[in-house]
Each structure stands twice: as structure tokens, then as C-alpha cells.
Amino acid sequence: MIDIKLIRENPELVKENIRKKFQDHKLPLVDEVKDLDYKFRIVKQEGDDLRALKNTKSDMIGKLMRDGNKDEAMRIKNEVSNFNHKIDELTKEEESLQQEIKKRMMLIPNIIDASVPIGKDDSENVEIKKYGEPSVPDYEIPYHADIIESLNGLDKVSAGRTSGNGFYYLMGDIARLSSAMLAYARDFMIDKGFTYCIPPFMIRSDVVTGVMSFEEMDAMMYKIEGEDLYLIGTSEHSMIGKFKDQIIKESDLPITLTSYSPCFRKEVGAHGIEERGIYRVHQFEKQEMIVLCKPEEAFKWYDKMWSYTVELFRNMDIPVRTLECCSGDLADLKVKSCDVEAWSPRRKDYFEVGSCSTLGDAQARRLGIRSKGDNGTYYVSTLNNTVLASTRALIALIENNYNSDGSINVPVSLQPYMGGIKVIKPK
RNA sequence: GGAGUAGUACUCAAGAGGCUGAAGAGGCGCCCCUGCUAAGGGUGUAGGUCGGGCAACCGGCGCGAGAGUUCGAAUCUCUCCUACUCCGCCA
Secondary structure, eight states, X not given: OOOHHHHHHOHHHHHHHHHHTTOGGGHHHHHHHHHHXXXXXXHHHHHHHHHHHHHHHHHHHHHHXXXXXXXXXXXXXXXXXXXXXXXHHHHHHHHHHHHHHHHHHHHSOOOOOTTSOXXXXXXXXXXXXXXXXXXXXXSOOOOHHHHHHHTTOEEHHHHHHHTOTTOOEEOHHHHHHHHHHHHHHHHHHHHTTOEEEOOOSEEOHHHHHHHSOHHHHHHHXXXXXXXXXXXXXXXHHHHHHTTTTOEEEGGGOSEEEEEEEEEEOOOOSSSOOOSSSSSSOSEXXXXXXEEEEXXXXXXXXXXXXXXXXXXXXXXXXXOEEEEEOOGGGSOTTOSEEEEEEEEETTTTEEEEEEEXXXXXXXXXXXXXXXXXXXXXXXXXXXXXXXXXXXXHHHXXXXXXXXXXXXXXXXXXXXXXXXXXXXXXXXX
């Protein structure tokens, strides 16, 4: 959510930004907000004046009652009763105007950074840099689910019975490998100075609607029946929610947290869940990082954050690249975002394993996350990035460390978390 | 899950229908004293948010959240949330 002052003072800039994101259908919203805001301020002024009048009259009644002048008090009482209806009307109008404004403000995209490449959709995202050699061995790399099954590491049939499509049992060394990666990712981030956090895995609806739109919520979140609770789709939800409506001491900034959580996703969107493998599933585990900082430090942290993910994957012998999201692919709340993608020697292409974003102050404005310093109160900048998502990282690790005999090399960095196991061999 | 008590600004806290946007204190600012610190004495100040104004300032809202009663609510009523104590249940 952008600052409404920007629309009052510089609507052209807001419109230009909408055009850059190829969302021309949203252009009328800007003038609509401008109009509604103008009306709102008139109605509010009128309402405030009447309320001020009511307050002084009510005070007079109090004084008259004390002086014993009942008749005059009664007369004023009636007078106030009369225009109280008018106040109610104006209040309702104020509220509905405010709602209309908010509805539109939620749809107007955040101002993207000047460095963001212009493009319509994900096909126009821009590769920034490759890290590690994207090599293809001279033997064939099987589909990840087949590899894991050959290592006795996956049971989707039973999971189908107990929970349905989109769930899985990870077994044995593969399950351990998944946990090892998460544990390594956790320690890696702790070493970078981030504070480890295990957040609530369920959150209330007011937090959910703070961090995503209604449509997103419907497409992603599982609701607990009979409770005002949702299973989190990522720990970012509870981590950012932690600061909802809070004023953070400026001396406490930056706040750098790394959180672990299972993630639950309905995945009802365009792609749906994956039938055979674990690429797109209803449940996985994730180590996440979030930063709350002063606005001027946001880009410094942005660069640090995505580079941590690159470093982590390189430490597990996985080639990666960074891909900058173009304007049209950038979610409305984001100022700038890039994906970290891992190399798939099977598909001979990269696939997404993480996403790093700076949201400027848009998310903070929506959730009321502020800081107070010498220059007054301001909305903080919020950033988030995947450290490691269990299933995606597992696929990347398995494909890139697969040997011709069907075994998997355990990267040196993970061996301490695997009880010293260096190679996982097929049955 | 049951029963009781409570929630007021950065913190503690007074407050029980109009004279309270909130006494008092801590804190904070300045001054004095003491070699530094701890402590002490004096003195001063603010409060969040929205709207209007170049500004000084003016007005609305605001006492956990929401709704209600009333001309008027921190104060009365209802619902919810949170914390504490007791009971029950349980990794």
C-alpha cells in the first residue's frame, strides 16, 4: 500500500508506475482515489465541526444541570438530539468513503525501483548472474521422485491414503537429508548474525488479511474449522505479523530474524500440485529470513539477503543463478525482487528455490509497523527471503549430486548433520 | 475446557456519568553539587492519530478491541482478545 499523499501530490507518478507494470486497467483507480479522498476530507470536516458543536453543547448541559437550570438543559438536550442524526449520517458516509479508498489503495501497486527491468511477465525476467558451473553429466539424471524412491526415501502412496494428493512421506536417509539441510541453513543464518525464531504455525484472520489479499488467502491458506485460525503458508506471515501495529525503537533496528516453520499451501492456483514428485506440494518446511530496517538501509539488506542464499546453495555444491523479476512479474507490494534458481541437470534449466524481496514501506504501512527516531515516526522497510525450502532444495541437491551408480553424494557441509554419511546408496 | 481478578500514555499508577486527554510519580530536558560513577538538590517539558493551516494554532477521534445505553462514557451494559490465580486435561 502506497502513501495516499503520493496520489494527492503526484498522481502522474503513480499512473506511470502502473503502466510500467502493464496494469493499465488499474489506471482509473488513481483518479477515483483522488476524488474519494477529496470528498472524504469534506465530509470529515463537516462531521468534525458538528461533533465539536455537540461537545460544547453537552458541556453546557452539564454546567446547567449543576446550576439547577433544568429547563434550559432540556432545551439544549433536544437540540443536540436533533442533529445527532446528521452526525450519524456523516459518520457512515465517512466510513464508507474510507472503505472505498482503502479498497482501491490495496489494488494500486507499490512504486517499483528504478532499477527494475520493464517487462510483461516472468518470461521477461532478467538473469543477473550464474554461480557455479551448470554442468550436465554424460549419464542420464532420472526424475527426482524416481531417485528418491530408489533410495527408499519416498512414499507417496501411503500419503495419498492418509492425507491425499500433494502429501508425502520422506523416509530414512532422505528424510534425514531434508532435516540436515534445514539445520545447516538455520546455523548458516545464525552465523550471519540473524536471530533464530520458531514462530506460531497458525495465525488469526486479521494477520492473514494484513499480509495478503483475499484472493491470495483463498488460494493458499488452510483454515482451521471452528476457529479463527489459519495454517501459515510461510513463516513470513507470522514473523511480520509479530510486529503488526507496533512501534519499534529505532535503536532496535535493523531487526534480522531467521525463522523455521512448516508451510501449508492449498496451491489451487494455475499450476496445481504435482502428481508424482515433491516439486509442488501441500506441505513443506522452510527456513526463512526477514529484515525490518530503516528505509535508507533497505537495498543494502536486499543485496546481502539474496547473496546469503546463493552462498548457502554453493556450500551444498548446487549451481545457482539469480534472476531479477521484471516489472510485470513483480507482486503489487514489492519494490524489487529476485529469485534464486537452482540448476537442474535433468531439465538442463534452472528452477526457483527462493525469492528475495524488498517491499519498501508498503507492507509496514498496511500492517502499521513503525519506528520512532529523532526525525519522528515513520514506517519501516520490510524485506524477506527464502533461506531454504525443504522439498525444492532436496530436488536440487539430489539432481546435482547424483552419481552414475544411482548414489548421492552428501556435500561436506551437510555431513556433520548426517552422522558422517558421505554417500547415500540405493537399496 | 471451567471459575475468579485485571487491562489507563515509554513505565508504574489515580480515576466510579459532565469540572479528566487523563492527577501523581518514574522517565526525559536543563541547572547546581560531588574528582568519575552511584546518589542528592533545583527547575522545566511532552505525549498517539486523522483533518485543516505557511505557521503559531484549531478541531475530530482516542483509556485492550468492537458494539450498545446517554445530550454526554475511561467510568454503565454486551461480545471478543490478552494476562494472572485456582481447578481440570495433556506432549
